[in-house]
Amino acid sequence: MGETFDLAEHMAKRTALVDKMLDELLPKESEPPEALHKAMRYAVFSGGKRLRPTLVLDACEAVGGDVMKALPAACAIELIHTYSLVHDDLPCIDNDDVRRGMPTCHKVFGEAIALLCGDALLTLAFEVLSKEQMKVGVATDVVIETIGMIAEAVGHLGMVGGQVMDVEAQSMLTRDMHLSEELIREIHKRKTGALITVAVEVGAMIGGASVEQRKALRAYAHELGIAFQITDDLLDAEGNHAKKGEPNIATVLGIERSRQLATEAVERAIENLACFGERALPLRAIAKFVLLRKR
């Protein structure tokens, strides 16, 4: 296949679309309570690559769906991703002062506002999923099913559960206990993988995917999530950004073996896109990009 697809241009277009709607959805900074609304916008518009909403839209398009119908869900998933970063950065969890080269939300607005900012972003995501999906004509049963899928993916057995396991693993590492490859993979699967997978699944469902198409896209997303998590740890390990006390698959398996696993996961991800032909060019390009990305 002559894949001269320009991923950078594609991502820029998707980001513009998503950011425009996020700007409409988020409260104005001048509206009280101003501190909260400023914090929400600060956290959301902080230079994220909008990978997850792009996956929602690209999965929708891969099955021939209307991207505009998937846009509210794409924005909701980015709001949820942002809330998770704001809470993870808080002193009681990762205690990070800097994200993407900028002071973290609690460094700018204080811990109380940052905590409540995360709560407000998560809540807004579900408001968007119910109200905005109806406005763009998503079928009622699809609206309800996407809300249930997303809540499950980011809840106590999904993203939040993975974050708890991460906290517990960090506590094990401070006691010099060994983390198995299996445990680190399980943490990754929940903490990062669940949201990536549900992004793709929700986009497919809104796009009207068949059972087979959903299965293929779920398999794609699962492998993409694995590749994403391993390369994340590789970037940390190679750049000496690996924080002592944080679970890192690359420090357990070594750089070479980790790179090989990531490459294989991307190959398997792309194999699952065969049935979609040209329509899956963006999803294919994203999978390849994961191996090449830099901080």
Add this chain to the structure above:
Amino acid sequence: MGETFDLAEHMAKRTALVDKMLDELLPKESEPPEALHKAMRYAVFSGGKRLRPTLVLDACEAVGGDVMKALPAACAIELIHTYSLVHDDLPCIDNDDVRRGMPTCHKVFGEAIALLCGDALLTLAFEVLSKEQMKVGVATDVVIETIGMIAEAVGHLGMVGGQVMDVEAQSMLTRDMHLSEELIREIHKRKTGALITVAVEVGAMIGGASVEQRKALRAYAHELGIAFQITDDLLDAEGNHAKKGEPNIATVLGIERSRQLATEAVERAIENLACFGERALPLRAIAKFVLLRKR
């Protein structure tokens, strides 16, 4: 009207119904991540009076609806109430060590788990609203509308917004600034009133309320919320539990004037129930109870 209604017995029955379903909805403590699941159950089963879920069920019954159809929404609202208490108790907000005579969630499980426990409870509420409402046969448009209403009521302009205003008011008090009656009322309306109001509205909607019935019940809930907030502050002020630095309407208006305002609000609340006859006995009894309740 010969109102020999036994509110204590009624509340006990409602609590049993709600607690049984909450027990089914919450993950087992033995299921990993155990710390999270233990924290979720600790927070939810800590002796709350289940006022908000009772209001959901009683509003449903007041309009002749099937209580079992309103039970998932009742549980979801109690999960949201619990999440808000867990987050409010955290050191960065109210820094409370004790709630209902027991150590708060973060005192038992640590700040990180308590924060994530709140996140998981909020997320579970929306999972319940989508999946469990469908299981008991709530109409799809009602499922979607209740999700949107609840998300709005507890979001950045509702409960979370009120909590932010409360944090800001506390900061004003530490600088010896005066809080107006209007500001305290606005904080109360959002922080406490919004969830009470939406509990009644959602119950009414699931019960199939007419436009007039919804309007009357919304007015009831609004007045009930006002009475509830004032008596809360009165209990604090009279029992010398009023924490220096927390907004309290009774310390601004005085005990007598506050008690009068609460009594008037309860009278107006009950006036709005006239059209429901005997079916509104529980809602009437709850309004009267608010004036008499103790810590």
